[in-house]
Amino acid sequence: MASLKQLALREEEQTGFFGGHSLCAGCGIPPIVRTVLGSIPGKKVAISATGCLEVATTRYPFTAWGVPWIHVAFENAAAVAGGVEAAYRALSQRGKIGEEPVTFVAFAGDGGTYDIGLQALSGALERGHRLIYVCYNNEAYMNTGIQRSGASGAGSPSAART
Amino acid sequence: MAKLELAQQVLTGAEAAAHAMRQIRPDVVPLYPITPQTPIIQTFSRFVADGETDTVLLQVESEHSAMSAAVGAALAGARTITATASQGLALMVEVVYIAAGLRAPVVIAVGNRALSGPINIHGDHSDGMLARDSGALQVYAQDAQEAYDLMLMAPRIAEHPRVLLPIMVGQDGFNVTHSAEPVALLPDAEAAAFVGEYEIPYALLQGPSSSHGVFAMPDSYFEIRHQMISAAEAARDVYREVTEDYRRRFGRYLPALDCYRTDDAERAILLIGSAAGTAKDVVDELRAAGEKVGCVAVRLYRPFPHEELRAALAGVARVAVLDRAASPGAFPPLYSDALAALYRSGVDLRSYIYGLGGRDLPQGDVHRALRELAEPPRAGIGYLGLRGDGGDGEP
Numbered sequence: 071m072a073s074l075k076q077l078a079l080r081e082e083e084q085t086g087f088f089g090g091h092s093l094c095a096g097c098g099i100p101p102i103v104r105t106v107l108g109s110i111p112g113k114k115v116a117i118s119a120t121g122c123l124e125v126a127t128t129r130y131p132f133t134a135w136g137v138p139w140i141h142v143a144f145e146n147a148a149a150v151a152g153g154v155e156a157a158y159r160a161l162s163q164r165g166k167i168g169e170e171p172v173t174f175v176a177f178a179g180d181g182g183t184y185d186i187g188l189q190a191l192s193g194a195l196e197r198g199h200r201l202i203y204v205c206y207n208n209e210a211y212m213n214t215g216i217q218r219s220g221a222s223g224a225g226s227p228s229a230a231r232t
Numbered sequence: 233m234a235k236l237e238l239a240q241q242v243l244t245g246a247e248a249a250a251h252a253m254r255q256i257r258p259d260v261v262p263l264y265p266i267t268p269q270t271p272i273i274q275t276f277s278r279f280v281a282d283g284e285t286d287t288v289l290l291q292v293e294s295e296h297s298a299m300s301a302a303v304g305a306a307l308a309g310a311r312t313i314t315a316t317a318s319q320g321l322a323l324m325v326e327v328v329y330i331a332a333g334l335r336a337p338v339v340i341a342v343g344n345r346a347l348s349g350p351i352n353i354h355g356d357h358s359d360g361m362l363a364r365d366s367g368a369l370q371v372y373a374q375d376a377q378e379a380y381d382l383m384l385m386a387p388r389i390a391e392h393p394r395v396l397l398p399i400m401v402g403q404d405g406f407n408v409t410h411s412a413e414p415v416a417l418l419p420d421a422e423a424a425a426f427v428g429e430y431e432i433p434y435a436l437l438q439g440p441s442s443s444h445g446v447f448a449m450p451d452s453y454f455e456i457r458h459q460m461i462s463a464a465e466a467a468r469d470v471y472r473e474v475t476e477d478y479r480r481r482f483g484r485y486l487p488a489l490d491c492y493r494t495d496d497a498e499r500a501i502l503l504i505g506s507a508a509g510t511a512k513d514v515v516d517e518l519r520a521a522g523e524k525v526g527c528v529a530v531r532l533y534r535p536f537p538h539e540e541l542r543a544a545l546a547g548v549a550r551v552a553v554l555d556r557a558a559s560p561g562a563f564p565p566l567y568s569d570a571l572a573a574l575y576r577s578g579v580d581l582r583s584y585i586y587g588l589g590g591r592d593l594p595q596g597d598v599h600r601a602l603r604e605l606a607e608p609p610r611a612g613i614g615y616l617g618l619r620g621d622g623g624d625g626e627p
Contacts, residue, residue: 115436117304128446130456138436141445142303142330149297152290153262153304153312158437160259160288160310167309167437190300193293 077108084108086116091127091134099123099206103177106204107137110173115139115154119147119178119187122213123206145186148194148203151176155199174201180221181211188220238416245376245408248415249315249341249401250275252383254285255423258339259310259430262290262298267353268405269317269343295320299327299338306336307444309435311387314338317405318345321359325366331398332367332460334445337390337432338398340368341383344505345405346589354590355405357504357557360533361565367460369399369467370534374490374508376413379403381478381486382531384418387427388474394466396432404556406590407506418482426481468535488532491544493519497526499605500545502570503554504530507586507593511554514598525602530566538573550580552601554616556587563613580609586616593617 072080078101086107093100099122107114118124118141127134128141142150155174161167178187183205191203209226211217216229243251246269253261253276261280263273280287292298298314306312316324321342331338344360346352360370369389373379382401390399403409418426434442448456471488479485492512494500501511508529518525528544528551530537545551551574555564563571567583574581584601586593597616604614 115308124445125447128443130446130448130452133443133446135443136441138441139443140304140307140436142300142334143326146297146300146327149292149300150304152292152297153260153301153306154308154436156260156262156288156290156301157305157308157310157312160305161308161437163286163288164259166259172437189293190297193297196293197290 072109074105077105080108085136086114088134088136090132092129093122093126097122098208102204102206106175110175112173113170114173114175117141117147117151117154117174117176119176119182120144121179121182123177125213144182146190147176147178147182147187149190151201151203152194152197152199155201176201176203178203178205179212180205180207180209181219183207184220238418240414240416242412243376243415244271244410244412245373245379245403246271246343246410247275248376248380249383249403250279251417252380253313254279255384255418255420256311256313256387256427257285257424258287258313260288260290260302260305260312262292262301262305262312262314264292264295264298264316264320266295266317266320268345268355268409269315269320269341271409272315272341272343295324296327299324299331302338303327303331303334303336306338307334307432307436309430309432309437311430312338313341315341315343317343318347318353318359322347322362325363328363328368328398329366330445333457335396335460335463336398337387337396339383339386339390340398340400342400342402343405343409344402352589353405355407356588356590357402358588360400360402361557363400364534364565367397367464368534369397369464370402371399371532372402372504372530373408374506374529375408376411376415378486378531379408380415380417381484384423384427385474385478387430389467389470391430391432392470395463395470397460397463397467402505404506422481426478464535468532468537471532486531487540488537489540489544490529490531492527492529494526494528494544494548496524496547498524498549499602500526500528500548500551501554501598501601502528502530502551502566504533504566505556507554507556510593510595511598514595514602518602536569536573541570541573542577545574545579546577548579550582550605552582552584552605554584554586554601558585558588582609582614584614584616591617
């Protein structure tokens, strides 16, 4: 597998996630998504929870996603990912899709993971789906304006204090 | 018209729905137990365990995740069915709306049950009405046979290219889900041929890369929702086509409205679900005594069959609309729909609520509604079977 440095140098080869989205300048999530998708060989499907990443990358009629992508709601990225992965198993065993392996990658923030999405994540892990779950933990609800989440450190400044 | 000679077997509504699922052979079934729906998924799970279908079962940790997984699977390209009731549907409703908006044709079997509180596990239509405006289509069975037939037709209606919407197949909790009756199942091969293959445009796992569930600003949301609303309207014709095809192939016909002895009726009952059987018995009794009465049971509730209802009740002077759900502070759902459908038709509609939380609708209550239709109209909502309402119930 390529190192992070090598992946960063091969940006033009990475067609899973494109620029032109409306995420803030300097936001960490675009390089995270590009790096994660760029480091996974072969076909992949991305699943997003509601949040900055989803809102800013899929403003209709545009999309920044070069891979099949789905978003359903805030608290259920892991359950949706499980459903997509189950569909892959079902269609594979019935010969309805090719045998090419597919990697399923879910992206959710800390609010969508530590708080509202914890139950769906617990269920998905317990069922043992073959998927990668990426929590981008910036320690607060950023999309709604820096409110505390279950991942905020004690005493962290939030919108209420700034 | 072909009429197949079919062996009957004794099945509950829940088992009948599970047999339909076995014959449909869905690719994915996310499941979570809740009374009175549990025997649907439990019976189906047994079919999977016995190797009668190779469906992938997902034992999820809530109905919210059941519906979430169902949307993911359906949009990935897999035919997907789930089942729920009551609080489970209430928990699911957020995602039922999204399923309609994302045009995921998931089939949802519902064992209709009251909503808390107080908690109650018995039949009424409050859960279905909670999802009434979601964009999901809704059909309601009167008995186990209809639960089977509607379940088998549901994928064809939901997956039609002009529709692509989720569909809820309702059967009254306990009155249908747990009541064993003779049910005629189609041969497996005929059922499978009728249902056909699952095909949707833009599946996640098939064809070119696509984005589902994107963010729509005020400049596009309205148009996207309008497309979904138009699809729900189109489902009225599709329901007709699919039920006609079912009749052509198998000789059983389930039109949007079940009109019973309404041709020359002067008074009629309008309702949804299993209480139709009771109402029809009362109609027979009164007809035998020379009274011109009839009954209309709604099978297709969303989209609502406005024109069919107008035609069905054209010559009827007075109709008692029996709702098994309430809209506290307003008239109940079926009455409101019927009133809109019959606006300026001259038909006098009266509203009744019955059967909340599994309270029986005895024949006496149907008699009372039909008797009151012959009396001058009264304002507001009447309650059938409610203690202290001045009806046939105890004071």
